[in-house]
Amino acid sequence: MKIKVVKNILTRNEGQAQLNRSLFAKEKTLCINMMSSPGAGKTTLLERTIDELKTVFNIGVIEGDLMTSRDAERINSHGVSVVQINTEGGCHLSADMVYKAMEEFNIKGLDIIIIENVGNLVCPGVFDLGEDFKVVVSSVPEGDDKPLKYPMMFSEAKACILNKVDLIPYTNFNMNSFFNDVYSLNPRIKIFQVSALTGEGMDDWYSWLGDEIAWKTKKQLAK
Amino acid sequence: MKIKVVKNILTRNEGQAQLNRSLFAKEKTLCINMMSSPGAGKTTLLERTIDELKTVFNIGVIEGDLMTSRDAERINSHGVSVVQINTEGGCHLSADMVYKAMEEFNIKGLDIIIIENVGNLVCPGVFDLGEDFKVVVSSVPEGDDKPLKYPMMFSEAKACILNKVDLIPYTNFNMNSFFNDVYSLNPRIKIFQVSALTGEGMDDWYSWLGDEIAWKTKKQLAK
Numbered sequence: 001m002k003i004k005v006v007k008n009i010l011t012r013n014e015g016q017a018q019l020n021r022s023l024f025a026k027e028k029t030l031c032i033n034m035m036s037s038p039g040a041g042k043t044t045l046l047e048r049t050i051d052e053l054k055t056v057f058n059i060g061v062i063e064g065d066l067m068t069s070r071d072a073e074r075i076n077s078h079g080v081s082v083v084q085i086n087t088e089g090g091c092h093l094s095a096d097m098v099y100k101a102m103e104e105f106n107i108k109g110l111d112i113i114i115i116e117n118v119g120n121l122v123c124p125g126v127f128d129l130g131e132d133f134k135v136v137v138s139s140v141p142e143g144d145d146k147p148l149k150y151p152m153m154f155s156e157a158k159a160c161i162l163n164k165v166d167l168i169p170y171t172n173f174n175m176n177s178f179f180n181d182v183y184s185l186n187p188r189i190k191i192f193q194v195s196a197l198t199g200e201g202m203d204d205w206y207s208w209l210g211d212e213i214a215w216k217t218k219k220q221l222a223k
Numbered sequence: 224m225k226i227k228v229v230k231n232i233l234t235r236n237e238g239q240a241q242l243n244r245s246l247f248a249k250e251k252t253l254c255i256n257m258m259s260s261p262g263a264g265k266t267t268l269l270e271r272t273i274d275e276l277k278t279v280f281n282i283g284v285i286e287g288d289l290m291t292s293r294d295a296e297r298i299n300s301h302g303v304s305v306v307q308i309n310t311e312g313g314c315h316l317s318a319d320m321v322y323k324a325m326e327e328f329n330i331k332g333l334d335i336i337i338i339e340n341v342g343n344l345v346c347p348g349v350f351d352l353g354e355d356f357k358v359v360v361s362s363v364p365e366g367d368d369k370p371l372k373y374p375m376m377f378s379e380a381k382a383c384i385l386n387k388v389d390l391i392p393y394t395n396f397n398m399n400s401f402f403n404d405v406y407s408l409n410p411r412i413k414i415f416q417v418s419a420l421t422g423e424g425m426d427d428w429y430s431w432l433g434d435e436i437a438w439k440t441k442k443q444l445a446k
Contacts, residue, residue, distance in 0.1 A: 038260045038344045038373060039365025066345065068371050089375065091314065091345040119372070120345050121261045122289065122314040141364035141387060142262025148291050149342070150261060152312065164364060170390055172420075197395075 013127055016095035020130025023107065030112045030216040032209075033129050035153060036137035037146075038119030041163040043071045045137060045196040046116060050078045052206045057111040057213055062101045064093040064118045071116065081105040092123040095130055111217045112209075125152040132216065133158035140164040144174045147181040155185040159192065161205060166195040236350055239318035243353025246330065253335045253439040255432075256352050258376060259360035260369075261342030264386040266294045268360060268419040269337060273301045275429045280334040280436055285324045287316040287341045294339065304328040315346040318353055334440045335432075348375040355439065356381035363387040363394055367401040370408055378408040382415065384428060389418040 024031045036042050050059055061082040063072040072084035083101040085093060098115060107113070115131065117124040125134075136157040138146055141164060147154045154160060160182055168175070175193075182189060190208065194201035213219070247254045259265050273282055284305040286295040295307035306324040308316060321338060330336070338354065340347040348357075359380040361369055364387060370377045377383060383405055391398070398416075405412060413431060417424035436442070 037262060037342070037365075038369055039362075065372055067374055068368075070368060070372070089345075091343075118345070119260070120314075120343060122312075122341070122343050123346065139262075139364065141362065141390065142260075145291075145293060146261055149288055149293070151290055167364065167390060167393055170393060 010126070013095050016099055017128040017130040020095055020099055020102075023102070024113070024130060024132065027107050027110070028217045029107055029110050030213045031115065031129070031131045032112070032212075033115045033117060033124075033131035033134045034137060035117045035121070035124045035134060035157075036119060037121045037139070037142055040119070040137045040139040040142065041196045042116050042119070042137050043074055045161065045163060045194070046075060046114060047078055048196055048199065048202055049114075049206065049209065050075065050080055052202070053112075053210060053213075054078070054080055056210065057217075057219075058109050060105050060107070060110045060113045062093075062098060062113060062115045064097075064116060066090070066118060081110070087118060091118060091120050092127050093117050093129060094127050098129045111219065112213050121146070121150040121153055125156060132212075135159045135161060137161045137163055138178075140167045140171055140173045143171075144178040144181070147178065147185055151185050154182050154189070157186070157189060159190045159208070160186075161192045161194055163194055163196055165193050165200060166198050233349065236318050239322055240351040240353040243318055243322055243325075246325070247336070247353060247355065250330050250333070251440045252330055252333050253436050254338065254352070254354040255335070255435075256338045256340060256347075256354035256357045257360060258340045258344070258347045258357060258380075259342060259362070260344045260365055263342070263360045263362040263365065264419050265339050265342070265360050266297055268384065268386060268417070269298060269339060270301055271419055271422065271425055272337075272429065272432065273298065273303055275425070276335075276433060276436075277301070277303055279433065280440075280442075281332055283328050283330070283333045283336045285316075285321060285336060285338045287320075287339060289313070289341060304333070310341060314341060314343050315350050316340050316352060317350050321352045334442065335436050344369070344373040344376055348379060355435075358382045358384060360384045360386055361401075363390045363396045366394075367397045367404070370401065370404040374408050377405050377412070380409070380412060382413045382431070384415045384417055386417055386419055388416050388423060389421050 083104040306327040357380040
């Protein structure tokens with residue numbers, strides 16, 4: 001009974017995700033689904049990414065949280081369109097929540113929509129939102145053992161951002177072990193080592209994401 | 224439909240949780256349910272706690288993880304009984320998983336069973352395991368904004384362990400803000416500031432937990 005219902009929920013979600021995906025394709029808007037544990041630094045990472053890319057691209061952000069609109073307020077102060085979704089305790093975003101959020105801003109003309117999912121390294125991985133690809137953010141203080149303990153996030157993402165590398169000297173984080181485990185789950189994944197706080201390593205991420213947006217929007221980038 | 228089934232699952236879980244609770248009461252075994260984000264440091268905290276308390280109390284540990292038995296191996300090396308539950312992707316432990324795990328070791332004579340839940344700051348909060356109380360572990364690098372963003376964990380726990388305080392100098396963590404937010408959700412909660420890595424602040428936690436075990440087991444502690 002439980003399994004059947006979960007299957008129905010996933011099937012219904014998949015249908016809406018396909019509709020979202022068609023809309024993104026039609027509008028030539030790249031959509032990325034950013035996922036991580038609570039406190040891995042997604043919002044800080046987004047703030048810097050927005051500041052870097054907003055002069056070149058039109059950016060929209062969908063903020064997913066159980067409660068509060070703190071993250072949306074932070075993003076809003078950077079001068080881009082942002083919609084907050086409060087799941088009221090729900091552990092992940094679903095495709096219909098994203099669809100409804102998109103009605104709040106004009107997708108026409110947006111080059112990229114970044115979805116910041118609920119902070120949760122388990123449940124969001126199961127729900128397709130219609131995004132072009134997933135990005136998993138992991139952070140040094142969480143420890144190097146997270147990929148094998150939460151494999152789905154890492155095996156399904158196109159890119160992995162390892163954040164808070166400025167804290168490496170104060171932890172027992174083993175970089176080789178982390179890289180080996182991530183590649184064992186997903187040999188083609190792109191890994192970025194950054195500190196969203198200090199800005200270290202962020203240029204590679206901006207450049208890679210800019211190329212992805214340009215590819216989807218067919219915009220020519222001034223290099 | 225979805226809501227009805229979720230309700231049924233929770234009702235069934237509640238029934239099993241009551242059975243677990245009766246068993247813990249009959250055996251005079253304290254059971255605590257430890258929850259946190261992935262990588263907040265539950266296992267390191269447990270390793271130190273076990274080393275400190277195992278000469279006085281008989282300790283059993285139930286380790287919940289999606290995959291791998293790494294944490295159980297770590298705990299096992301400290302010479303206490305440990306059972307690993309792999310949820311195979313499931314985002315939380317349930318009361319029947321705990322009941323089955325208890326069949327693996329002899330609860331008779333155990334003074335405390337510590338359940339390390341799946342690393343997830345959302346879903347485990349909804350599932351009663353029959354524990355005496357919940358402990359939420361938060362860690363400095365996750366940021367001071369977590370209590371209001373994930374309020375259920377903090378409002379339902381009897382104790383909150385703020386781990387990794389050794390990293391405060393390298394972050395923008397605001398201790399006053401964290402304390403105010405936690406107390407606003409739960410005025411009676413006991414908060415410990417510790418570093419499970421360095422051992423800082425752990426004595427208060429050992430002492431408090433020892434008192435809780437002694438109260439449940441009616442054992443007299445040599446002070």
